Amino acid sequence: MAPRAHLALRRPEWSRGEHPVVNVPFIEISSVRKSFPARGGGAVSVLSGIDLAIAENEFVSLVGRSGCGKTTLLNIIAGLEAASGGSVAIAGRPVTGPGQGQGVVFQQHALFPWLAAVDNVGFGFRNAGLSKRQRRARSMELLRLVGLQAAATKYPRELSGGMQQRVSIARALALDPQILLMDEPFGALDELTRIELQQELLRIWQARRKTVVFVTHSINEALILSDRIVLLAANPGRIKRIFEVGMERPRSRTAPSFNALYEDIWNELSS
């Protein structure tokens, strides 16, 4: 595991010297709501009254049915969408847009098809003030981290779905963000690739100490990965219940405690 001091040196300027004080949540979501104007007047409420505090280095999953607003919530934390009310703060600073330490991994097909894998990762360094060579070297380093240095010059369409998502993860890590926001990143992958990438993600999360917010449809996936699982309900999107997982990693999918918690979440989800 890398020592914290080393990582702190590589943090972007905005966060330097701003380590959160103990007990102050790292990501603080307070009374966030989001609504869209409805057809024929009125408004559709997608999220209402979301309060959630996430600690530094915590791995939190957002689980819920389609339409519960989990992707919207992720976009709001990412600064890609504005909330209709309430606020999100990262390390005490209100989120006003992207680039405040959030790295985002999207569902699928979010790689730029005209850029080779290494240049897709390099896109993340666009505004980092690096020379072309430095950019390439850093990008290769990140590709190595996700085990894809051999595919550096391949275009996305020449890569399998699993490889594409590895590149996406490498790209999201480009600016060494403190927060990794992941929007169903493994949802379209086959079961085996999915398990492989879950392990890979845990390895990266443990090696680089990130705070992860992970949106998924899969209770199983949430249980394998997360410290806490936030169950959202729809119409309007709201937090129904939060589950502490509290099992040692690596977790066994067949352990009784695993299955018991699965059962709990399933019951809550389907009730």
Place this chain on the structure above:
Amino acid sequence: MRARLARFAVSAAVIGAALLAWELAVRFGYLKPYQFPPASRIARGFVELSTTGFPTGVSIWSHTLVTIGRVLQGYLAALVLAIPLGLLIGALPFLDRLTAPVVVFCRSIATLSLLPLVIVWFGAGELTKIVLIAYGCFWTMLSNVIAGVRYVDPMLIRAARSFGVAGIELYRTVVLPAALPRIFAGARMALGVGFMVIVGAEMIGTIEGLGALIMEARTFYRSEITMIGMLVIGMLGFAISSGLAGLERLLLPWSGSLDEVRR
């Protein structure tokens, strides 16, 4: 390899048999040669066209060159106007909303229906023909460029924005490259339009060009010459379209669009 050879032999045999049947049907008087000129007559017509020419003095080669010249001039003029304009309209949603009805309206007017007007404006000379071709190519190209820029996968936009890329930088680094395959497709379609318009555009005020050749042959009941004109236009369109596809594969090696739709 062997299977491919066999398939090729079968299709060659089928085509050969059809041509032979056609030939015999004409010889035995079931088909009239001026309605359905058989292959032998088309071949003789081709020899005449490439030596003495039709009308006398204008060979098939000069017809072809003249037509290519006109299509390219009109086509290139259309691209030069449509690409920058399309990139601008596509970038500004309010401009797109404003112009969309005009684009659809103008694109829907059959280009040849403008012929009388264009003659009144520009006379019956070269300019008229080139303007007609340019008109046809322009709207096809324009709507494709606009669509290419407008309908970029929102996921790519979000990905770029997550790195703080926005505004003109977003347009240059994401929207433009993402629109290129559609722009290339538009360029191929527009070229097809150009060759479709050319026959009509060459109907008036000229004896040169494949369109003029086809019309002139009609006057003399030389159906085989009309067919030769059609064949040459078809081959030209095919050759240039393949050339554009090759260019696209060369310039956009990342785009798999050509592997999926071979056109």
